[in-house]
Amino acid sequence: MNVPLRQHLIDPELCIRCGTCEESCSVGAVSHNDDNYVVDAEKCKYCMDCIAPCPTGSIDNWRVVNSAYSLEEQFSWDELPEQEDTVESESGSIEAIDDDALALLDAAHSAVGNRAKAPASADTPSVNLYTKDNPVIARVVGNFPITEDVVENDVRHIVLDFGSTAFPFLEGQTIGILPPGTDAKGKPHRMRLYSISSPRDGERPNHNNLALTVKREISKVDEEIHEGIASNYICNLERDDEVRVTGPYGSTFLMPNDPGANILMICTGTGSAPFRAFTERRRRAMANAEGRLMLIFGARRPAELPYFGPLKKIPPEFLDQELVFSRLDGQEKEYVQDRMRQRTDDIHALLEDKATHIFICGLKDMEAGVNEALTDICHQGGSDWVECRREMLESGRYHVETY
């Protein structure tokens, strides 16, 4: 079977034939004849160097195809062909091409299913530039525990550097990690997806790197300890180790770019990763944004809440945060949905505002509780959550990624 390819194409109806793309392409993938500028699918490395210089947006077009359009075909076009039906998913929101990654993302987005839609103001993401068969090699430049080591939950902040290889991503996207080795049947270990916890310009501004927030998975079944292969591999990585990375993935769970957007972020545990990216993006690029940021973040105890220390330092006027703990000694269990109810008025006011986006990220278990809380909050405010959610989904303002 042919593996579908995400082909880079130029829209001949929008293109003004200025030639900046051809000038900016370092591998000679862009060429032209008297009619059209075209991209050679065999040569394009998806480095995206041609995207920003294009004045028209015609360069930023993609089709998932079973076999690439030839240069001759592209030269003959007066307009771009429609996305072929044989390849599922709409061209605008292909979350991934790698089968495993797509399956994992589909599961993570099952609460919103195929209705998921990117925020209107989100930037266009690069998707699946690196595949299982053609991963990029990243180098570990940091591996830090971010929960206190007394807890059984070991959560790590991993920083990966891509050296001179382009790896453009947006806040909210995930990457795939390919653990080395094979399972008992001799099959390569499965890819796992992790949310990026850095903003688009890198963990350190203008460095070609990014961070992940990874929890070491250890479970006990019938007194037998099971270690998650990928997560343990990652948590054990040392500086300068090389890691095979795929992606980036995801084209709907993306940060709205509009500084006027309010973002309500609800998460548990390592579900905080994308929200760290969102918050840092706001801080770096739009520090005086009008839109509000609200974070409702649940963990068992402070010692187990990733980034607890740094979060405490963020002033409330920049990030309205509620840290919620379910296992505090001598206190009743409290979950994110409980704290949401305490903030009914504020959350309802946000929901009434068409500039508000909701993002939910964390364990699947949290979905039902959060949904109930939102139902109650709407009810008290005299509105209907089902209707509100439908409207938010349609306008790309409601996003769920759970696992």
Added chain:
Amino acid sequence: MNIEVSYDDLIPNNVGLSDDPKLKRALEKWHPGYIDWWKTAGPAGYLEDEVYLRTAVSVDPKGWAKFGYVQMPKYRWGVLLSPAVEGRTIPFGEHKGEPAWQEVPGEYRSLMRRLVVIQGDTEPASVEQQRALGATAPSLYDLRNLFQVNVEEGRHLWAMVYLLQKYFGRDGREEAAALLQRRSGDSDNPRMLGAFNERTPDWLSFFMFTFFTDRDGKMQLEALAQSGFDPLSRTCRFMLTEEAHHMFVGETGIGRTIQRTCEGMKEAGIEDANDINAVRNLGLMDLPTIQKKARLHYSLSLDLFGAEVSTNAANAFNAGIKGRFHENKIDDDHRLLNDTYPVLRLDDAGFKLTDTPALTALNARLRDDYSNDCAKGVGRWNKIIEKTGVAFELALPHPAFNRRIGEFAEIESAPDGTILSQQDWEARKDEWLPNADDMDYIHSLMKPEYGAGKYAGWIAPPKVGIDNKPGDFEYVRLDQS
């Protein structure tokens, strides 16, 4: 009170400004005058409003198009050069093959200074010409595009001023100051080139100007980007990336106007595109008037190339200062000492392609390249018309039409190249060029439309937003106070 401006921070640059105290001082001295120029001669009004603009903060693909809201007087005009090509040699002329110059050779100093000054003079001139357009933009999207063009012309002025101040000593500093003193259309102290002293009175003119006249700028920059004087080459190469946006504004501005006209005609059942009154009754820009405007701006822009046969052009080429369009892609000896080029000339028998020494024919050659480039754009407009099913075809006029400079300055010709007596020309020119009625009609359509996502009735919305923004994006946040 701290009023110190951090120039390292204020002026994004990749020319080591912080390590060059002399240059830094010169730019610091020049900067307040520039801001003053912007406030008094740049876009009228709009000093406080936030405009969604792209700013180049570095020349790598990631840094050269940062989008965000900015008040125009606070725009970060930078000094940015395309990265140096290691071991670059002079690509043409008598010094071909020698290492590219990093300093100005003394013998070519005045020639080069003049080229930089002329190029530099056009940049602020076009901003001045477009000063009043902000009052009548057909949408916030178009308003934003106008301002993007304006701030980038401003940056191009910075680029030329950088060259003057860095490489031309005291003369350069004086020229840099004079660039802020001349004014488009000023009877005492006008801009240097004729076409840059005309006002751009309406948006159709603006789109035509960015399509035709800025394209002359593109050709000139392409020729200078080949220069053996490396800083000039690198400066122009980077400017070309920005210039593409200006072509885009022109081509799509006209394209969207045509689109709306044809759609409106179809909706109203008008089959005859030449039924001007019927189309005008709908409040649309009729195609014959668009054709007239295209002829006007094309012919004025051809004049900017100067005399077709020119020893100045030959000297600049020989000296390695100004090359040809896509010099690096032309397959010849790049010296042209024994070559000829066919130049369209007029003799008693009529128009004839005449083999002319290639060195003196460089302006003609650049102009031909320009005409080809224009013709392709016009072809794309015709595709829009064709797609709607309206029967009409736009065409460029003969190069002799309405010319005041060069080979055909002394004669008059119809758009098809038929030579006319002065009397016939006077009698018929209103058929071919916009007349007073046409201009009155165009002016009558110039009403601002500043609702987010709204467009004036004579122009279609764009197919995609700037920076992929959605249709109702507020490209300019108008100051409410």
